[in-house]
Amino acid sequence: MSTGARREGSWSPTSPGGSATTTTEPWRPRAPGRRPGAALRRRARRHRITRPALSAGWQVELDAARDELEAFAAHYEVLWAGSAVPVTALSRCAGALATLPVVAANRPDALVVWFDAHADLNIPRARRAATSALALSGPLGLWDSGLGTGLGTDNVVLVGVRDIDPPEAELIEGAGIPLVGPGEGFAERLGRVVDGRPVYIHIDCDVLEPGVVPTDYLVGGGLSLAELRQAAEVLARSEVVGIQIGELETVTGEEDLDPLLDALSPVLDAVD
Numbered sequence: 001m002s003t004g005a006r007r008e009g010s011w012s013p014t015s016p017g018g019s020a021t022t023t024t025e026p027w028r029p030r031a032p033g034r035r036p037g038a039a040l041r042r043r044a045r046r047h048r049i050t051r052p053a054l055s056a057g058w059q060v061e062l063d064a065a066r067d068e069l070e071a072f073a074a075h076y077e078v079l080w081a082g083s084a085v086p087v088t089a090l091s092r093c094a095g096a097l098a099t100l101p102v103v104a105a106n107r108p109d110a111l112v113v114w115f116d117a118h119a120d121l122n123i124p125r126a127r128r129a130a131t132s133a134l135a136l137s138g139p140l141g142l143w144d145s146g147l148g149t150g151l152g153t154d155n156v157v158l159v160g161v162r163d164i165d166p167p168e169a170e171l172i173e174g175a176g177i178p179l180v181g182p183g184e185g186f187a188e189r190l191g192r193v194v195d196g197r198p199v200y201i202h203i204d205c206d207v208l209e210p211g212v213v214p215t216d217y218l219v220g221g222g223l224s225l226a227e228l229r230q231a232a233e234v235l236a237r238s239e240v241v242g243i244q245i246g247e248l249e250t251v252t253g254e255e256d257l258d259p260l261l262d263a264l265s266p267v268l269d270a271v272d
Helices: 038-047 058-081 096-106 166-175 186-194 225-235 258-270
Strands: 006-011 023-026 084-089 111-115 156-159 199-204 240-246
Touching: 058 084, 058 096, 096 199, 096 240, 111 186, 111 225, 156 186, 186 225, 199 225, 225 258, 240 258
Parallel strands: 006 084, 084 240, 111 156, 111 199, 199 240
Antiparallel strands: 006 023
16 A cells, blocks of 8 residues: 655665665666666665674674664654655664664554564573574563664564464463464465554565575475465555565575565555
8 A cells, every 4th residue: 555655775784793784775666677676686785794793692793783773773763754664675683673663653553564484572581692583572672672662562463483482482372462374374364463554564584485585594384475475465455664674695696586576566566
């Protein structure tokens, strides 16, 4: 559903422990006949800064990325102030620590549709906990990231999640967070949960079956691109207030992203 807001595109691998940079330019609809991934790849090559992964504990990684994450959150505020719709791609999902509090503050009516193989609802019990495993729990206020909270459990739906730790399972059940798993009637079940609400779409690429797109985390039983397309068609019936793609890795920098972008085209077109 188009709202008339401008769409802004970002290639933003602002990732604790990974290659990182952030840039945002006006995102223009592709011309007829152009490959849908071409502009994204050009932006990635032009603005990428490579850094070695820290592979350290969550606190070390978060401290190292804090300045960039704070800048990321500030830029989201600028986009919302200008009635723009953020469309972002990252190599890690931990950017959600910065973006989701801004989403919650500016669009408290929006449902965060969290596509992921993992729930990311852990809390930092251990020094070496992965920062990505904390990406949703921070904005929900389950621990203090220093980047903000404000997101409520009634504004989250987990989609395609299948690798869930026991404490996460207890939280999901206790808080009544909807979980739409892969399988028969997937898109229809998602549509019933969304029920026409405005949506902010977060997609970790490991929600897909391993091998579909390049990503670090490989968890079997994932969605196909066809199922992702069906979900995108359902979500495009709602107001799409933002799209964030995480865990999108690259080996050569020349991977074919067209199938992924084609699957997401209903929601990308909805914010043109």
